Amino acid sequence: MSQEKKQFIKDSEKIAFDKRHRATIKFNISKYDVAVDRGRKRYSNLDLAKDRASFIKSEAIINLPQYLLEFEKNSQANGAEVIWADDANEAIQAVQQILKDNEAKLLVKSKSMTTEEIELNEHVEAIGVESLETDLGEYIVQIAGEKPYHIVTPAMHKSKEDISDLFHEKFDTPEKSTPQYLTNFVRGLLREKFTQADVGVTGANFLIADKGAIALTENEGNAMMTFSFPKIHIVIAGIEKVVPTMKDLGLMWPLLAAHGTGQQITVYNSIVSGPKRTTEEDGPEKMYVILLDNKRSELYGKDDQFEALKCIRCGACLNACPIYKNVGGYTYDATYSGPIGSIITPFFKGFSEYNHLSSACSVCGKCTEVCPVRIPLHNMLLYNRRDAVRNGDTPLGWNMGMKAFEYAFMKRKRLDLLGGNMKNKLGKLKEDALGDKKSLPTFAKESFSKQWKNKH
Numbered sequence: 001m002s003q004e005k006k007q008f009i010k011d012s013e014k015i016a017f018d019k020r021h022r023a024t025i026k027f028n029i030s031k032y033d034v035a036v037d038r039g040r041k042r043y044s045n046l047d048l049a050k051d052r053a054s055f056i057k058s059e060a061i062i063n064l065p066q067y068l069l070e071f072e073k074n075s076q077a078n079g080a081e082v083i084w085a086d087d088a089n090e091a092i093q094a095v096q097q098i099l100k101d102n103e104a105k106l107l108v109k110s111k112s113m114t115t116e117e118i119e120l121n122e123h124v125e126a127i128g129v130e131s132l133e134t135d136l137g138e139y140i141v142q143i144a145g146e147k148p149y150h151i152v153t154p155a156m157h158k159s160k161e162d163i164s165d166l167f168h169e170k171f172d173t174p175e176k177s178t179p180q181y182l183t184n185f186v187r188g189l190l191r192e193k194f195t196q197a198d199v200g201v202t203g204a205n206f207l208i209a210d211k212g213a214i215a216l217t218e219n220e221g222n223a224m225m226t227f228s229f230p231k232i233h234i235v236i237a238g239i240e241k242v243v244p245t246m247k248d249l250g251l252m253w254p255l256l257a258a259h260g261t262g263q264q265i266t267v268y269n270s271i272v273s274g275p276k277r278t279t280e281e282d283g284p285e286k287m288y289v290i291l292l293d294n295k296r297s298e299l300y301g302k303d304d305q306f307e308a309l310k311c312i313r314c315g316a317c318l319n320a321c322p323i324y325k326n327v328g329g330y331t332y333d334a335t336y337s338g339p340i341g342s343i344i345t346p347f348f349k350g351f352s353e354y355n356h357l358s359s360a361c362s363v364c365g366k367c368t369e370v371c372p373v374r375i376p377l378h379n380m381l382l383y384n385r386r387d388a389v390r391n392g393d394t395p396l397g398w399n400m401g402m403k404a405f406e407y408a409f410m411k412r413k414r415l416d417l418l419g420g421n422m423k424n425k426l427g428k429l430k431e432d433a434l435g436d437k438k439s440l441p442t443f444a445k446e447s448f449s450k451q452w453k454n455k456h
């Protein structure tokens with residue numbers, strides 16, 4: 001068993017019985033459920049919208065090399081510099097070089113899971129540049145010294161009391177401050193930083209191939225300030241973020257908002273196509289777009305799992321997942337958690353070490369049901385499990401047990417060879433497999449079919 005799997009089981013057992021954590025997540029997800037339900041009901045034909053979105057993203061992913069080259073050509077024509085990064089290291093080196101060349105001291109950053117994936121903040125600070133999160137949720141987890149708990153709502157695991165205590169401890173704000181007070185406090189603090197920053201880093205919700213532009217969607221306006229105030233704008237985006245045309249946003253933006261937060265459309269939506277033109281007064285003088293692979297190509301080569309690249313990171317599958325709701329975001333030990341994280345993390349961080357995440361699933365199918373781009377998530381989790389067996393990642397004892405299980409279950413007669421007493425004894429051998437919170441039921445002496453036969 002990998003060290004990562006042992007840790008996952010240990011952490012899951014602990015957090016699943018933490019009543020405070022459970023109450024906070026239940027409260028926050030229940031708010032989300034109400035909003036998203038309302039958001040989805042605004043569609044007269046949601047199924048058709050999902051079919052179309054799925055088609056657009058499938059088209060983009062199947063023809064990914066072609067669309068990425070189109071994006072690069074158009075982006076360069078707009079005056080941006082496109083940098084291809086094979087892995088996190090190449091992306092980090094590119095960012096560090098830009099910071100050094102421009103003698104940067106302060107970097108402001110809007111919410112981006114891709115930058116979390118490459119641990120940008122840590123690497124920027126390692127060369128003496130301050131890196132500041134400007135999304136409120138991200139800012140909260142940054143000052144708490146934590147990582148985002150959820151791909152859309154980074155501080156979902158914190159109650160408003162937790163956040164008030166945190167700000168009181170860090171900034172001596174009044175005890176029991178309201179969310180409104182704290183939001184205004186952070187706004188005042190960050191406004192100044194935007195004007196001082198040398199570099200702004202954003203992700204991209206979508207890379208628009210036919211315009212060579214990036215699309216950003218947000219609720220706080222911080223991303224707009226991140227890319228418009230500093231003289232340099234760096235975009236770091238996974239290669240899967242591409243959509244073929246600008247008009248695709250007409251469908252993708254509202255669908256992402258409806259499934260991410262339940263909004264009809266997110267408050268601020270920006271399309272950024274290069275640095276400022278010679279005729280323009282405002283905006284960044286330079287724009288760099290870093291296209292990150294970081295094992296996405298490996299996933300692209302998998303016939304049964306490549307569709308995971310269609311993900312638009314709305315977070316709906318996390319909020320629907322009974323496992324996520326029980327074990328929480330940190331237990332996954334990964335940037336991307338929940339069902340989508342359990343599929344892609346083994347590819348991103350090492351299949352042998354992380355394929356256990358694909359087994360942390362009851363295959364209820366709720367994730368697939370809610371996904372706005374129709375990724376068959378629960379099927380892919382099963383394909384990952386299959387690949388783990390094919391790779392030889394499962395222990396010999398487990399494989400032999402499953403073979404015996406398969407052999408016995410193929411025929412009722414074989415199953416009935418073992419009486420109830422023997423089944424109970426075998427169950428006792430693996431009693432520890434269920435942990436100390438559950439136990440196996442006691443088998444009857446005779447199987448149901450035998451009892452039925454005897455009675456009739």
Ligand code: SF4
Nearest residue numbers: 311312314315317371
């Ligand atoms: S897999 Fe689907 S539901 Fe999950 S985050 Fe991605 S787009 Fe949303």
